[in-house]
Amino acid sequence: MTSRTIVNICVGALFVLAVLYVMAQWNTPEWQDNPMYPLISIIVLAIVGGVFFVTVVLPKFGDAIGTVMYSSGEEVEQDESMKAVALVAKGDYHGAIKEYEKMIANKPEDPFPVSEIAKIYSEKLHAPDQALHVIQENLENRDWTEENAAFLMFRLSDIHMATRNYDAAKDILEQVAGNFPGTRHSGNARHKINELEQLQYKEIAAQRAKLSSQG
Known part of the structure; x- marks a missing residue:
């Protein structure tokens, strides 16, 4: 497990705990009598939610966009290259040449x-x-x-x-x-x-x- 994954899990858990705590305390007499508690809770949730969005949600969104924009072409190229290498290993040299010619056409x-x-x-x-x-x-x-x-x-x-x-x-x-x-x-x-x-x-x-x- 990478350090980035650990950080994401910790931030996510903190956000969930904060939401659960606010939900549990929201209708209690202490919170109803003191309007500062809900206000502080909203501020804390906004901060924790912002950290969660920046560290977890936003990178995932960026990765997804990058995958859509770039990965498909790279996968096609890698697939053709691997096919060509496999054909060379089998002795089908003309078949390998055709796969490399596809790569030339694509790139x-x-x-x-x-x-x-x-x-x-x-x-x-x-x-x-x-x-x-x-x-x-x-x-x-x-x-x-x-x-x-x-x-x-x-x-x-x-x-x-x-x-x-x-x-x-x-x-x-x-x-x-x-x-x-x-x-x-x-x-x-x-x-x-x-x-x-x-x-x-x-x-x-x-x-x-x-x-x-x-x-």
Whole structure:
């Protein structure tokens, strides 16, 4: 039980006790003879009732309004995402892609389903060219925020890296660094370029060593 729930119970109980006490005393001779008692009781009830309304009723009302306004869309999105994950687990990759496409239709500004479709094509269906096409097409045909555009461009670079197309991966990273100068995206892109160049250097050195040993 949370502290908020305990407070709500205590405030509610205090309000109920106050009402019951006033009801029990209202017609007694002492209260009838002294008009100050009913007046004070009304003031106390108003204060306790106000506290009860602010701490218990109002938050519940706000939660209900928030649920009506926001929860339905979030639940639909979460439901589609869970369906897609379940279909991937069962090996129904094309079915999962259809669920992610529904998410794109419902929330076109979200890059996550685009990235997941590309991931399925690249890692599950072994179709990296299709994965690249999905991301590239969505990048070109829709307006994205800086954050989301950089996210999708990094995904492009990752797919090129996975297929050992290092020049294409480096080109994408250089575009990120050039498109978003002075941002963390540019810094991350520069860091990845350094890692990529080191990897290329190691592979070239390994190939030369192998040729030397064969000669």
